[in-house]
Amino acid sequence: MIEKALKGNRSYWIWIASLVTLIVAGLSAYSQQRWFGLTVTGMGRDVSWGLYIAQFTFLVGVAASAVMVVLPYYLHHRKEFGKTVIIGEFMAVSATLMSMLFIMADLGRPDRLLNIMLYPSPHSMVFWDMLALSGYLFLNIISGWAILGAERKGVPAASWVKALVYISIPWAFSIHTVTAFLYSGLPGRHLWLTAVLAPRFLASAFAAGTALLILVSLILKRTTGYDSGKEAREKLAVLATYGGIANFFLLGMEFFTAFYSNVPAHMESLQYLYFGLDGHAPLVPLMWFSLIIGLGALLILLVPALKKSTKWLVAACMALVLSIWIDKGVGLVIGGFVPSPQLEIFEYMPTSIEVFVALGIWSLGLLILTILLKVAVAVKMEQES
Amino acid sequence: MMNQQRREFIKKTAFGVLAGFGAASGLVPAFSLEKTILPVWDETPVSGKIRWGMLIDTRKCKKDCQICVTACHHEHNVPHFKTRKDEIKWIWKNSYKNIFPTATDQFVTSDVLNRSFLALCNHCVDAPCTRACPTEATFKRWDGIVAMDYHRCIGCRFCMAACPYGSRSFNWQDPRTAIHDPSLAYPTRQQGVVEKCNFCSDRLVRGLQPACLEACPEQVFTFGDLNDPQSDIRMLLETTVTMQRKPELGTKPSVFYII
Ligand code: SF4
Numbered sequence A: 001m002i003e004k005a006l007k008g009n010r011s012y013w014i015w016i017a018s019l020v021t022l023i024v025a026g027l028s029a030y031s032q033q034r035w036f037g038l039t040v041t042g043m044g045r046d047v048s049w050g051l052y053i054a055q056f057t058f059l060v061g062v063a064a065s066a067v068m069v070v071l072p073y074y075l076h077h078r079k080e081f082g083k084t085v086i087i088g089e090f091m092a093v094s095a096t097l098m099s100m101l102f103i104m105a106d107l108g109r110p111d112r113l114l115n116i117m118l119y120p121s122p123h124s125m126v127f128w129d130m131l132a133l134s135g136y137l138f139l140n141i142i143s144g145w146a147i148l149g150a151e152r153k154g155v156p157a158a159s160w161v162k163a164l165v166y167i168s169i170p171w172a173f174s175i176h177t178v179t180a181f182l183y184s185g186l187p188g189r190h191l192w193l194t195a196v197l198a199p200r201f202l203a204s205a206f207a208a209g210t211a212l213l214i215l216v217s218l219i220l221k222r223t224t225g226y227d228s229g230k231e232a233r234e235k236l237a238v239l240a241t242y243g244g245i246a247n248f249f250l251l252g253m254e255f256f257t258a259f260y261s262n263v264p265a266h267m268e269s270l271q272y273l274y275f276g277l278d279g280h281a282p283l284v285p286l287m288w289f290s291l292i293i294g295l296g297a298l299l300i301l302l303v304p305a306l307k308k309s310t311k312w313l314v315a316a317c318m319a320l321v322l323s324i325w326i327d328k329g330v331g332l333v334i335g336g337f338v339p340s341p342q343l344e345i346f347e348y349m350p351t352s353i354e355v356f357v358a359l360g361i362w363s364l365g366l367l368i369l370t371i372l373l374k375v376a377v378a379v380k381m382e383q384e385s
Numbered sequence B: 001m002m003n004q005q006r007r008e009f010i011k012k013t014a015f016g017v018l019a020g021f022g023a024a025s026g027l028v029p030a031f032s033l034e035k036t037i038l039p040v041w042d043e044t045p046v047s048g049k050i051r052w053g054m055l056i057d058t059r060k061c062k063k064d065c066q067i068c069v070t071a072c073h074h075e076h077n078v079p080h081f082k083t084r085k086d087e088i089k090w091i092w093k094n095s096y097k098n099i100f101p102t103a104t105d106q107f108v109t110s111d112v113l114n115r116s117f118l119a120l121c122n123h124c125v126d127a128p129c130t131r132a133c134p135t136e137a138t139f140k141r142w143d144g145i146v147a148m149d150y151h152r153c154i155g156c157r158f159c160m161a162a163c164p165y166g167s168r169s170f171n172w173q174d175p176r177t178a179i180h181d182p183s184l185a186y187p188t189r190q191q192g193v194v195e196k197c198n199f200c201s202d203r204l205v206r207g208l209q210p211a212c213l214e215a216c217p218e219q220v221f222t223f224g225d226l227n228d229p230q231s232d233i234r235m236l237l238e239t240t241v242t243m244q245r246k247p248e249l250g251t252k253p254s255v256f257y258i259i
């Protein structure tokens, strides 16, 4: 089937070429990092994780959100999702791969990565996350590919494939829960030390991931003519809205608990992010921007007339994705490290090397997604004609 | 009594020789078997039997003195980077409100506010860092010391996020470029791994007390076995009011402070 990715028009090849260029740029930035060490990034003794771990967290959410189409289609037989399921599954594959690459990029000694498996440590959440992510990758790539292959031959998918799909549903919840456990089990990091972190991760994932899925389905419609259906997109928009509402509700809970209880350690990180702490307020405009566009997006999605218009739908989805990316991909990680355990404030700003490595990984993920979807669309269109 | 203490100390530390022999023999050219006390060979390490601990008398510590810090960092080849971002430290000084951010006192004496307080790894009994480490590169030894295997560490920095005291440093770049006066007593590390205070486990196997304690001219430190009711440190702990850093987190630090 893969040969179908080798046929494309001019803009397809321009797109591929630009992705490859960014991947090469990312590789060259990464080689600097390997040579000189992680000192070339903005991270330091106080803020010891940054852009990479933040992207990892955001992308695990995108991967998990595939369940938003898989679940209604396979468990509730909602036929309207029939043409979207494969997009969700392949998005999950590419997002999981990217999230794993971001972990790799963050390691001081990536050559020793296998130590996680050679010395399995069940007391460490990283061990479980590694199992959960690699399992999820495997489930989605195998089932997605097998179902596509069966469709091409015009036969129903084998029952073992169905079994994999069913397993992937709870598995999707588990990957993001375990990812939240990476953070929420650490004493002394009060922004993360909260029981609602896992639910909030899931809610924001279902909002941002589903919004991204709507955008990808619209891009496919525009570029290839493969329309996964307005009805599916509208249903997805409803799911994204619920996810977004749950996310902002839980954020409100965090604010109430921290500020009403008035416990300094619980307030400090939120103060730093949203109001400034001891005169340090670099992220304040960004965090409010995230809050406002996120709530704005939900407003649009709640007005039926606006939601029906593709323009408004695109704007709302983009705003929701950006809002949650800022919240999870910037605020969550940096805020957890500020103030430091000794109440000191160290400002983190990613360097250009870090940004290029991140762009490289995103491009690689997009390249894989493009190839997978190209094949999927070709098979589906062949079937239709 | 002091002699008895000293002999006890050497006995307790020296049977680590058995375990530490392989590592130490290659690194310490002057290492000689003759220094070993004989009863050592009859004993095998029993997990949890000993728990090394430290008591810091902050009243005696001179504000601008850096003797212990320099001694430790020299002995263990801790690199000296100028920028805060790349900084690596095993023991350092900070003010009261930074070392005890959750201490409840509202009106602290000006004397305490002006003092400087030493910070180092607490060798916690329930250490969050060992729990978080995915490779056992950070692990708890049989004698309570939280140790590091620099050859196993993958540099994920999970332990740094987990430690609620900021005790850990990462080698953001090659540390060897910033070691100006290398010591033969302890190996240097590589780029990309985490490091921290090791409670001088390298010196304990040689029957020596920690480097900071030995260097301090003011007798600020007391080091000993917290599980031994007869040890100096236990007797001091039982007769003096002491404090620990962030006791509310349940990590059970093995470093105590007299304020
Ligand atoms: S002080 Fe920090 S590094 Fe030391 S044992 Fe406790 S948690 Fe681990």
Ligand code: SF4
Pocket (backbone or CB within 6 Å): B132, B133, B134, B135, B136, B137, B138, B152, B153, B154, B155, B156, B157, B158, B159, B160, B193, B194
């Ligand atoms: S950085 Fe090294 S010691 Fe720390 S958690 Fe990771 S593997 Fe363990």
